[in-house]
Amino acid sequence: MKASARAHTNIALIKYWGKADADLMLPANSSISMTLDKFYTDTTVEFVDGQTEDSFVLDGQKQDAAATAKVGKILDLVRQMSDLTAGARVSSQNHVPNAAGLASSASAFAALALAASRAAGLNLDAAALSRLARRGSGSASRSIAGGFVIWHRGHDDLSSFAEPLPVADNLDLRMVTVLIDKQQKKVSSRSGMAHMAATSPYFHAWTAACEAACPQMATALAAGDFAQIGALAERNALMMHATNMAANPPFMYFEPTTIATLQYAAELRAQGLPVYATMDAGPNVKLLCQATDADKLAALVSQRIGTQTEICAPGPAAHLLEED
Ligand code: 2P0
Numbered sequence: 315m316k317a318s319a320r321a322h323t324n325i326a327l328i329k330y331w332g333k334a335d336a337d338l339m340l341p342a343n344s345s346i347s348m349t350l351d352k353f354y355t356d357t358t359v360e361f362v363d364g365q366t367e368d369s370f371v372l373d374g375q376k377q378d379a380a381a382t383a384k385v386g387k388i389l390d391l392v393r394q395m396s397d398l399t400a401g402a403r404v405s406s407q408n409h410v411p412n413a414a415g416l417a418s419s420a421s422a423f424a425a426l427a428l429a430a431s432r433a434a435g436l437n438l439d440a441a442a443l444s445r446l447a448r449r450g451s452g453s454a455s456r457s458i459a460g461g462f463v464i465w466h467r468g469h470d471d472l473s474s475f476a477e478p479l480p481v482a483d484n485l486d487l488r489m490v491t492v493l494i495d496k497q498q499k500k501v502s503s504r505s506g507m508a509h510m511a512a513t514s515p516y517f518h519a520w521t522a523a524c525e526a527a528c529p530q531m532a533t534a535l536a537a538g539d540f541a542q543i544g545a546l547a548e549r550n551a552l553m554m555h556a557t558n559m560a561a562n563p564p565f566m567y568f569e570p571t572t573i574a575t576l577q578y579a580a581e582l583r584a585q586g587l588p589v590y591a592t593m594d595a596g597p598n599v600k601l602l603c604q605a606t607d608a609d610k611l612a613a614l615v616s617q618r619i620g621t622q623t624e625i626c627a628p629g630p631a632a633h634l635l636e637e638d
Contacts, residue, residue, distance in 0.1 A: 315400075316360040317432035321424030321447075321457045321632035323353040323416055325489060325592065325600050327547040328527045329554045330452050330465065331520070332511040339448050340474050342511065343524035344467040346531045347456045348489060351629035353410040355421035358403075359389075359429040365401035372406045388426050388450045396434040404430075416491065417503070417594065423450030424457035424632045432634060443632070444475040460631035462535050464528065478631075482538025486605035490612050493622040494571045494597045501565050503595040506558065513562040520557045524550065544590025544602050551592040569597040575619050587611065 324347040332342035370377040370385045377385075389402050404426065410418040427447035431438045438446065440458055444465075448455035456463045456476045468474030501509075511517050527546055534542035558565050572593065579591045579601055589611055590602045603611050605627070612623040 315362070315433055315435075316358065317429045318356065318358040318635040319425045319428035319432070319632060320354050320356050320635055321421045321428065321454075322349045322351065322460070322629035323355075323410055323418065323421045324349045324453065324456045324463065325416075325594065326453070326456075327462075327543065327592065327602075328524055328531050328550050329594070331507045331554045331557065332517060333452070333507065334467070336508070338471050338474070339450075339452050340470070341452055341465065341467050342517075343521040344528045345456070345465045345524065346479065346528055346535075347453070347463050347465070348487065349457060349460045349463060349629040349631070350416075350489060350626040352624055352626045353416055353418075353421065354629070355406055355408050355410065355418060355425045356635065357406040357422070357425035357429045359426070359433040360403045361398055361400040361433055362403055363400050365403070367401045368404065369401070370404045370406075373408055384450065385426060388423065388446065389430055391446060391449060392430045392434045392436065395431075396436055398434050402430065402433070416598075417453070417596075419451040419503075420453040420457040423447045423454030426450060427454070427458070428632045428634065440631075441475045441477065444477070445471060448474060448476075458632045461628045464532060467525075479532055479535055481535045485535065485538040485540065485543075487540070487543070487628065488603055488605050488608040489626045490601040490603060490608060490615065491624045491626060492575050492599040492601060492615055492619065494569055494575065494599065494619075501567070501595070506565065506595055509565070510557050510561045514557045514560045516557040516560045520553060523553055540588060540604055544588065547592045547602055548590040551594075555593070567593070567596050571619060571621070572597045572599060575599040575601075575615070578615065578618055582611070582614065587614075 326347040328346040330345040334340040370382040424447045444455045444458040459478045465476035
């Protein structure tokens with residue numbers, strides 16, 4: 315009745331930004347991501363006979379009712395699937411430093427889906443785990459798989475899941491995370507994407523562009539075409555931010571240093587260093603490069619922008635940890 319699991323964070327190359335169904339957490343478009351080796355969440359779930367309530371401890375701190383209810387949504391789905399009624403003790407350790415400016419909901423809900431389902435005696439396949447993680451947070455569907463991952467938009471609960479994408483043997487990508495602001499974001503992903511979808515005249519153009527970009531990105535990954543991967547990713551990220559700037563009222567995640575970093579990436583590229591930028595629902599920038607350039611790029615960016623950087627390689631799929 316107890317299991318522990320580890321899942322890694324992911325960064326989208328073609329983004330999920332807008333829902334088709336907020337209850338089932340179906341996205342408005344398919345998306346593609348890279349799972350990162352450096353950052354992950356470890357979670358232990360134990361269903362306790364006779365316990366009626368769930369409890370949730372994160373990084374040693376007991377969490378409030380709202381955070382426990384989010385975890386409870388996944389636990390309830392697992393209880394339905396396994397005919398369990400017992401409450402659960404959930405304990406998580408985030409190895410996603412706040413300072414990295416990376417979201418942890420993807421790794422958190424992926425680790426929870428795997429640990430909770432195994433603790434309940436279920437043996438879900440990767441697609442079923444991805445669907446379960448999706449119900450907690452959309453991007454978590456992609457953190458069940460390692461390497462490069464596509465989340466198929468689908469049209470219902472069964473058809474919306476993520477799976478690994480084949481990539482060329484010679485493709486050795488790195489993502490350099492550039493810390494620009496450690497503050498909690500002003501507009502959460504969930505509310506930002508809902509507001510954009512409801513008010514931005516670019517919303518339909520955005521989702522159509524993502525649907526067109528996914529097969530192009532899959533082809534570029536399979537071919538090991540780094541320049542095409544980078545160009546598609548950078549353009550997709552900027553397009554996502556353009557949809558937000560066209561919302562009513564408009565909002566944006568850019569800080570002055572964000573722009574400086576984007577411009578520096580373009581400058582380095584013009585000088586012959588192949589690097590492309592992406593960014594998510596916050597001001598931090600992630601730079602895509604080839605493994606051979608990663609150390610040099612991280613050093614140059616730290617020097618010019620004066621911020622902390624981390625070099626990430628493709629990370630593994632979510633997996634069970636040894637029992638205590
Ligand atoms: C992504 N992001 O594809 C996009 C790009 C942020 C920007 O997925 O409401 O935390 O829990 O499904 O998954 C962040 O959104 O939102 C996200 P919910 P989630 O990575």
